[in-house]
Amino acid sequence: MEYLHLEILTDRLLLKPISLQYKEEIFQEFTVEITTYLYAAPPKELGDTEFFINQSLLEMQRGESLIVVILKKDSQEFLGCSGIHKINSKYPQTGIWLKKSAFGQGYATETIQSLKAWADTHLDYEYLRYPVDRENAPSRRIAEKLGGQIFSKYKHTNLSGKVLNVVEYRIRK
Structure with a gap:
């Protein structure tokens, strides 16, 4: 499947493949605060963001992942990024991050749905894996709204050196 030209429309959103066109917004919005509960660390320089985007594009070309930017459908305003990793496995993993000004408006739930x-x-899968820090109540609600059930709990050190207390949800097909 060709993931580099895919577009997914919702009532309010347009999800389209990540591209270097969004490097400035990603760099500006993927902050220390946004990455509090994420595995990733905020980029130190624009080149870090460019590297991430280029790696994402390679993964999509190889059919391993689908990484999208989240845009408001009407204005094309950048809201964040999401995706599905290990896309060809029986247990792909999904995740999301939004810029701070997009919090609390239902965009994350709409995206993951x-x-x-x-x-x-x-995809031919059994369930989506959705790991989230135990303290990240808004992200936990996304999984729970989709019928997700906690499958495992573990500690994981993120790229900033913070230990996350992860609860991993399974969201069944």
């Missing part, structure tokens, strides 16, 4: 709907149609 639309990615799951896409996966239900296009």
